[in-house]
Amino acid sequence: xxxxxxxxxxxxxxxxxxxxxxxxxxxxxxxxxxxxxxxxxxxxxxxxxxxxxxxxxxxxxxxxxxxxxxxxxxxxxxxxxxxxxxxxxxxxxxxxxxxxxxxxxxxxxxxxxxxxxxxxxxxxxxxxxxxxxxxxxxxxxxxxxxxxxxxxxxxxxxxxxxxxxxxxxxxxxxxxxxxxxxxxxxxxxxxxxxxxxxxxxxxxxxxxxxxxxxxxxxxxxxxxxxxxxxxxxxxxxxxxxxxxxxxxxx
Amino acid sequence: xxxxxxxxxxxxxxxxxxxxxxxxxxxxxxxxxxxxxxxxxxxxxxxxxxxxxxxxxxxxxxxxxxxxxxxxxxxxxxxxxxxxxxxxxxxxxxxxxxxxxxxxxxxxxxxxxxxxxxxxxxxxxxxxxxxxxxxxxxxxxxxxxxxxxxxxxxxxxxxxxxxxxxxxxxxxxxxxxxxxxxxxxxxxxxxxxxxxxxxxxxxxxxxxxxxxxxxxxxxxxxxxxxxxxxxxxxxxxxxxxxxxxxx
Numbered sequence: 001x002x003x004x005x006x007x008x009x010x011x012x013x014x015x016x017x018x019x020x021x022x023x024x025x026x027x028x029x030x031x032x033x034x035x036x037x038x039x040x041x042x043x044x045x046x047x048x049x050x051x052x053x054x055x056x057x058x059x060x061x062x063x064x065x066x067x068x069x070x071x072x073x074x075x076x077x078x079x080x081x082x083x084x085x086x087x088x089x090x091x092x093x094x095x096x097x098x099x100x101x102x103x104x105x106x107x108x109x110x111x112x113x114x115x116x117x118x119x120x121x122x123x124x125x126x127x128x129x130x131x132x133x134x135x136x137x138x139x140x141x142x143x144x145x146x147x148x149x150x151x152x153x154x155x156x157x158x159x160x161x162x163x164x165x166x167x168x169x170x171x172x173x174x175x176x177x178x179x180x181x182x183x184x185x186x187x188x189x190x191x192x193x194x195x196x197x198x199x200x201x202x203x204x205x206x207x208x209x210x211x212x213x214x215x216x217x218x219x220x221x222x223x224x225x226x227x228x229x230x231x232x233x234x235x236x237x238x239x240x241x242x243x244x245x246x247x248x249x250x
Numbered sequence: 251x252x253x254x255x256x257x258x259x260x261x262x263x264x265x266x267x268x269x270x271x272x273x274x275x276x277x278x279x280x281x282x283x284x285x286x287x288x289x290x291x292x293x294x295x296x297x298x299x300x301x302x303x304x305x306x307x308x309x310x311x312x313x314x315x316x317x318x319x320x321x322x323x324x325x326x327x328x329x330x331x332x333x334x335x336x337x338x339x340x341x342x343x344x345x346x347x348x349x350x351x352x353x354x355x356x357x358x359x360x361x362x363x364x365x366x367x368x369x370x371x372x373x374x375x376x377x378x379x380x381x382x383x384x385x386x387x388x389x390x391x392x393x394x395x396x397x398x399x400x401x402x403x404x405x406x407x408x409x410x411x412x413x414x415x416x417x418x419x420x421x422x423x424x425x426x427x428x429x430x431x432x433x434x435x436x437x438x439x440x441x442x443x444x445x446x447x448x449x450x451x452x453x454x455x456x457x458x459x460x461x462x463x464x465x466x467x468x469x470x471x472x473x474x475x476x477x478x479x480x481x482x483x484x485x486x487x488x489x490x491x492x493x494x495x496x497x
Contacts, residue, residue: 159297
């Protein structure tokens, strides 16, 4: 008898009907799968949580002998994407973008067209680390200031650019975050510079101008409509990075 | 990620409409039309106030800080658009208010306040956040004062953002005052008196024009008292906000 348990025949889309395929041999019935299998390619990014034991590639090889397929979730591991790719963190891209900020005289906007937030998060954490080494616990303050200043720059840029403005908040935060690199370097250097003195403010000024230059060039290159308002946008960026340098200097 | 491609951003201009059309749809659902129509009732097209360029900013700063040097007229240029008179954007008219200078001078005031706090050894991020809050409260109270005084004279059509812009120009004077405090020490008091005077003159001249254009019945004496009051309120406001080392 095929219907041992009184269960109506279920058609499995990937493996076919076991009552038909297994020739009525229900002892070798494979472990029950969810009746609805959403279609997924064989190398999808996120392994779908299913009760199916065999991988998708194994099941497409044939509906026969379901229970004798590869046992355990170990077979899925080779088909999974690397963790960083799944999370969307591309270290080589982050490194290239960070290196492009290092040149204060010319901005290279090609890498910054596709924005990501993992580089800014890394820079934020290193900034907080250097501040921590200086004895200032300012994790929340810096995060809040980054958020507020990127919203500020986003509003100002889009208002100035008018109808042509197409900067979006993700790109804006990405650019502001990457251009924090000079401020991070400033906070590292100021660990070794004496506390009260014009030298501290002078070095801070140099780094702030570097950050402003980089940010303005990138903003104008990455989004439309900013060309004729370069000076006005530069002043806004200057204010933002001066605020961050205040955290370092004082 | 251009938010202009959905039916709620038909006007197509300005960030607020674009942003609201994108997020209003998601958050408010059917209420987004309600939000949009109310926003455009309260704020008259903020895009207008940001049509500035370098030349305008430089000259406007000169007018705001040294108003007595302006030999020209103070009226805003109007042009007939679709049957109604509308004002020229700031890029064409030096007397038009804008929102770029007030926002930037507010941010500059915060930065200078931070520097001044740091030089006197009292810098903490919380103190700077508190300065931000007090500055916003001062700006808001000045806007309310202006709006109430215009309303009490009967001219209710003055757009709210105009008042916000005029109130924000005082931050320019305050930046000069705080800069004076940082660099010159005790002459700071003279500088503050000077900037208060200048801002007062600027206010009187601008509000004169605004009142003339908005108010129906020209009641001379009430007019003048009101102008004098608005000018005099500059003094305590600036003293309060630039008293950095105070509480």
